[in-house]
Amino acid sequence: MEDEYFMKLAMKEAEKAEAEGEVPIGAVIVKDDKVIASGYNQREQSQRASSHAEFIAIERANEYEGSWRLEDCTLYVTLEPCPMCAGAILQSRIPRVVYGAADPKAGCAGSLYQLLEDNRFNHVSEVAPGVLGDACGDMLSHFFRSLRSKKKKKPAVDN
DSSP, rough: OOOHHHHHHHHHHHHHHTTTSOOOEEEEEETEEEEEEEOOOOOHOOOOOOHHHHHHHHHHHHHHHEEEEEEETEEEEOOOOOHHHHHHHHHTTEEEEEEEOHHHHHHHBTTTTTTTTTTTTOOOOOOOOOOHHHHHHHHHHHHHHHHHHHHHOOOOOOO
């Protein structure tokens, strides 16, 4: 139940992204049952490839903790982390990652690759997949369905 509570907070972050026209992905970082950082996808508005929800939340947690090490934290994210975010998770030493929807095209916590639990690295993260996965997936599906619908309605430009 605790995982669902914090995933719902990550989903609220995803809603912020969607309200700004961004892909609705949100993340929160929790330490001692308290949210210490959050973030949501901001790639379009920032035009930076690193502006993923997890990456932003990790940077904010680093600032909050005054350290690059987040060894006593759990990351909750609405979509399975990509390779870049999985790398940042490992580098920041986050011991546990909880995600909602699987990402069959870019997921590196089990879908395409298993970077987070690969013991060849000097750090591994326990992964808890699929927490509120249907709701997280529905949020993404709705966003992309709406985006495709808007593109279809756009009038053709005559040259």
